[in-house]
Amino acid sequence: NYEDAGEPTTAEINKRELVELGVPAEEIIEAGLSFNTYHDLLWLHGWAVGSGAMELHLLSNDWHIPRIMAMISYAPCLRQMRKGGISYIPAPAEEILLKADRKRFEPEIRAARESPGYAERLEGEKMGIERIKKGTYRFV
Secondary structure, X not given: OHHHHOOOOHHHHHHHHHHHOOOOHHHXXXXXXXXXXXXXXXXHHHHHHHHOOOEEEEEEOOOOHHHHHHHHHHOOOOHHHHOOOOEEEEEEHHHHXXXXXXXXXXXXXXXXXXXXHHHHHHHHHHHHHHHHHHOOOOOO
């Protein structure tokens, strides 16, 4: 539990970094503590419907965005996210960082993408997307 450890959540860290890059704090919505992407998306959909939001930018890593969009398209409880006129727009964090300061962030992003761990992550994400499409993915 983040609160018990006194550590900031990923959402808090991401928000702080975006504000430092010039994004107005009031434009950033932090999902509550959750266990996984699926729960984040359920929370986000409920928030969007309740607030009347019509456009949401889904900030995540570029390797994770395809699985997020697959969940929205194929997960039984999330298909409704594609209906109702709300636009869910992928916002890869790497693109935002490169746009903000290419010289500063490009070497780090390139190094991460060239690492063995990145290739493993991509393969895992690809397998997850296939399971989502087949209906065998565990969303809980």
